[in-house]
Amino acid sequence: xxxxxxxxxxxxxxxxxxxxxxxxxxxxxxxxxxxxxxxxxxxxxxxxxxxxxxxxxxxxxxxxxxxxxxxxxxxxxxxxxxxxxxxxxxxxxxxxxxxxxxxxxxxxxxxxxxxxxxxxxxxxxxxxxxxxxxxxxxxxxxxxxxxxxxxxxxxxxxxxxxxxxxxxxxxxxxxxxxxxxxxxxxxxxxxxxxxxxxxxxxxxxxxxxxx
Amino acid sequence: xxxxxxxxxxxxxxxxxxxxxxxxxxxxxxxxxxxxxxxxxxxxxxxxxxxxxxxxxxxxxxxxxxxxxxxxxxxxxxxxxxxxxxxxxxxxxxxxxxxxxxxxxxxxxxxxxxxxxxxxxxxxxxxxxxxxxxxxxxxxxxxxxxxxxxxxxxxxxxxxxxxxxxxxxxxxxxxxxxxxxxxxxxxxxxxxxxxxxxxxxxxxxxxxxxxxxxxxxxxxxxxxxxxxxxxxxxxxxxxxxxxxxxxxxxxxxxxxxxxxxxxxxxxxxxxxxxxxxxxxxxxxxxxxxxxxxxxxxxxxxxxxxxxxxxxxxxxxxxxxxxxxxxxxxxxxxxxxxxxxxxxxxxxxxxxxxxxxxxxxxxxxxxxxxxxxxxxxxxxxxxxxxxxxxxxxxxxxxxxxxxxxxxxxxxxxxxxxxxxxxxxxxxxxxxxxxxxxxxxxxxxxxxxxxxxxxxxxxxxxxxxxxxx
Numbered sequence: 001x002x003x004x005x006x007x008x009x010x011x012x013x014x015x016x017x018x019x020x021x022x023x024x025x026x027x028x029x030x031x032x033x034x035x036x037x038x039x040x041x042x043x044x045x046x047x048x049x050x051x052x053x054x055x056x057x058x059x060x061x062x063x064x065x066x067x068x069x070x071x072x073x074x075x076x077x078x079x080x081x082x083x084x085x086x087x088x089x090x091x092x093x094x095x096x097x098x099x100x101x102x103x104x105x106x107x108x109x110x111x112x113x114x115x116x117x118x119x120x121x122x123x124x125x126x127x128x129x130x131x132x133x134x135x136x137x138x139x140x141x142x143x144x145x146x147x148x149x150x151x152x153x154x155x156x157x158x159x160x161x162x163x164x165x166x167x168x169x170x171x172x173x174x175x176x177x178x179x180x181x182x183x184x185x186x187x188x189x190x191x192x193x194x195x196x197x198x199x200x201x202x203x204x205x206x207x208x209x210x211x
Numbered sequence: 212x213x214x215x216x217x218x219x220x221x222x223x224x225x226x227x228x229x230x231x232x233x234x235x236x237x238x239x240x241x242x243x244x245x246x247x248x249x250x251x252x253x254x255x256x257x258x259x260x261x262x263x264x265x266x267x268x269x270x271x272x273x274x275x276x277x278x279x280x281x282x283x284x285x286x287x288x289x290x291x292x293x294x295x296x297x298x299x300x301x302x303x304x305x306x307x308x309x310x311x312x313x314x315x316x317x318x319x320x321x322x323x324x325x326x327x328x329x330x331x332x333x334x335x336x337x338x339x340x341x342x343x344x345x346x347x348x349x350x351x352x353x354x355x356x357x358x359x360x361x362x363x364x365x366x367x368x369x370x371x372x373x374x375x376x377x378x379x380x381x382x383x384x385x386x387x388x389x390x391x392x393x394x395x396x397x398x399x400x401x402x403x404x405x406x407x408x409x410x411x412x413x414x415x416x417x418x419x420x421x422x423x424x425x426x427x428x429x430x431x432x433x434x435x436x437x438x439x440x441x442x443x444x445x446x447x448x449x450x451x452x453x454x455x456x457x458x459x460x461x462x463x464x465x466x467x468x469x470x471x472x473x474x475x476x477x478x479x480x481x482x483x484x485x486x487x488x489x490x491x492x493x494x495x496x497x498x499x500x501x502x503x504x505x506x507x508x509x510x511x512x513x514x515x516x517x518x519x520x521x522x523x524x525x526x527x528x529x530x531x532x533x534x535x536x537x538x539x540x541x542x543x544x545x546x547x548x549x550x551x552x553x554x555x556x557x558x559x560x561x562x563x564x565x566x567x568x569x570x571x572x573x574x575x576x577x578x579x580x581x582x583x584x585x586x587x588x589x590x591x592x593x594x595x596x597x598x599x600x601x602x603x604x605x606x607x608x609x610x611x612x613x614x615x616x617x618x619x620x621x622x623x624x625x626x627x628x629x630x631x632x633x634x635x636x637x638x639x640x641x642x643x644x645x646x647x648x649x650x651x652x653x654x655x656x657x658x659x660x661x662x663x664x665x666x667x668x669x670x671x672x673x674x675x676x677x678x
Binding site: 016017018020022023026027028030031032033034035045051054055083084085088089090091092093096111112113114115118119122123172173174177185186188189190192195196199200203207208209210211 | 227228230232233234236238240247248250251254259261264267275276288290291293294297331333334339340341343354355356357358359360362363366367368369371373405406409410436439440441461462466469470473505526527529530533624625626643645646647648651
């Protein structure tokens with residue numbers, strides 16, 4: 001997993017609640033057996049006017065010019081500003097894979113769905129929860145200023161706006177630690193092999209039908 | 212000392228170690244595996260040179276991509292075929308038991324787990340699929356995980372988890388005749404919203420939940436995720452134990468008594484405290500139909516399509532306007548005047564024998580209406596299909612004009628060939644009415660199997676009690 005320390009980048013607004021993982025990456029692209037290559041199909045049904053299928057040349061497809069990510073002012077955005085319950089629905093990790101592959105490293109929203117939240121951090125994407133009022137202001141700021149950028153610093157947990165004002169954000173200590181260091185969860189857990197074996201030995205007596 | 216909730220009991224039994232940072236290493240008893248969310252996990256193991264920690268804790272089946280029509284020629288779509296073949300190859304290479312496409316035991320993972328006794332009370336159950344919450348019906352702690360976590364469980368038999376908050380949703384009293392588990396859970400989601408359960412493990416209790424069959428409880432827990440909760444659960448009672456007994460993976464005679472003794476403890480203590488309690492009056496629940504593009508956009512069949520003008524919250528109002536536009540509906544239209552094009556009875560929510568019986572009961576002696584382009588019934592597993600055929604349900608349904616298909620996820624998410632065309636409207640017993648879920652531009656209305664069958668034979672939504 002790639003580390004996340006700090007980022008200065010353009011913000012793109014996704015102004016609708018309950019953006020589900022089916023919308024983030026539609027099911028036909030889940031047939032892939034790889035972790036990469038989902039970026040061109042991120043938000044496929046909103047982004048293109050025609051129906052997308054795996055293997056199509058996306059450069060030749062008809063873009064939905066009204067869709068936010070197709071607007072030139074948001075090109076190169078690495079921070080997505082969203083509404084409540086972002087990432088709800090299916091557990092597909094293809095959703096954070098698609099966001100990451102497109103270039104997003106941060107999503108800011110009032111709330112996130114649980115499984116999406118966990119999946120994103122495991123892929124080096126920082127999710128930031130802020131109060132609705134703060135989010136409303138950010139939507140206004142982004143709309144008002146072309147090329148609106150934020151600086152996000154994970155170590156200090158501070159967002160700095162273009163005018164120099166700051167917003168503090170919370171993040172779980174364990175997730176922050178893993179993200180700052182780009183740590184591999186499996187490697188960390190395997191350091192506790194003896195604990196897992198001891199647990200199994202005890203459970204074989206307590207609940208032998210589980211083995 | 213205060214008592215424990217069911218969630219806390221199972222949690223405590225599975226803590227391998229406290230990590231001291233707000234998380235614990237939690238032991239996982241069962242992992243169910245399907246073709247869509249596992250290939251990258253197996254690949255990760257290969258790259259790192261890792262093996263499965265406990266091969267026999269895993270059980271696999273292909274379900275999302277499998278055709279529901281004649282399977283003798285295999286899968287036509289080469290990309291779908293590769294994904295299923297990849298699962299076959301991975302299971303062979305790593306030694307995982309798999310019910311392949313031509314196995315009578317093949318079916319939707321969340322149907323076959325309980326059917327085989329591979330889901331047991333008190334277990335921790337995971338799968339790379341959000342509807343893993345289904346298994347909580349057995350007094351298990353079950354939830355969906357992403358592919359990184361699938362790989363983590365494969366390699367370590369554990370997950371790094373933070374404890375959830377606890378919510379009790381108590382459905383009190385008795386439901387009216389014709390009200391099913393699906394109506395109960397849709398009404399709950401309508402009440403608490405699609406994010407109402409975020410951060411929680413929900414325990415469903417109350418007389419109306421206790422009165423449900425195991426199939427019904429699975430339907431309710433299945434949709435806990437649609438209320439935002441990763442896990443839904445129901446306390447163990449005699450129905451749970453009777454259901455589990457004698458299944459292939461259930462404890463055998465010498466361990467049965469010991470297991471039952473442990474399972475009888477799997478309920479929240481009388482003095483346990485929940486972070487949140489929601490009370491719902493069962494008698495007020497009507498047959499439910501969703502009208503929008505989120506499961507919380509749901510009303511009783513006797514209601515009208517809601518009017519965004521009456522919504523004060525601006526973000527919600529915009530959401531309603533967008534949903535009505537996508538759904539091609541006008542505010543204030545009576546729900547029972549909405550005509551449908553297709554009917555889908557199936558999915559991990561409603562494809563069990565009880566669901567097929569309910570559909571057949573409505574279909575018996577009637578015909579699918581002339582405006583219905585397709586009405587299909589997709590059993591949840593090969594064994595359910597066999598059981599339904601033994602009961603003659605297939606004949607009743609076929610006679611009425613329904614198509615009787617092979618088991619799989621099918622048009623719940625349309626990864627195989629079963630899908631809606633743009634603007635087609637579907638009465639569906641599945642779990643998600645998201646935009647494009649059943650096919651790009653498709654319009655999904657979530658209902659119970661009886662309500663779906665009623666829509667099929669009348670051509671529009673109707674209160675099944677009025678038929």
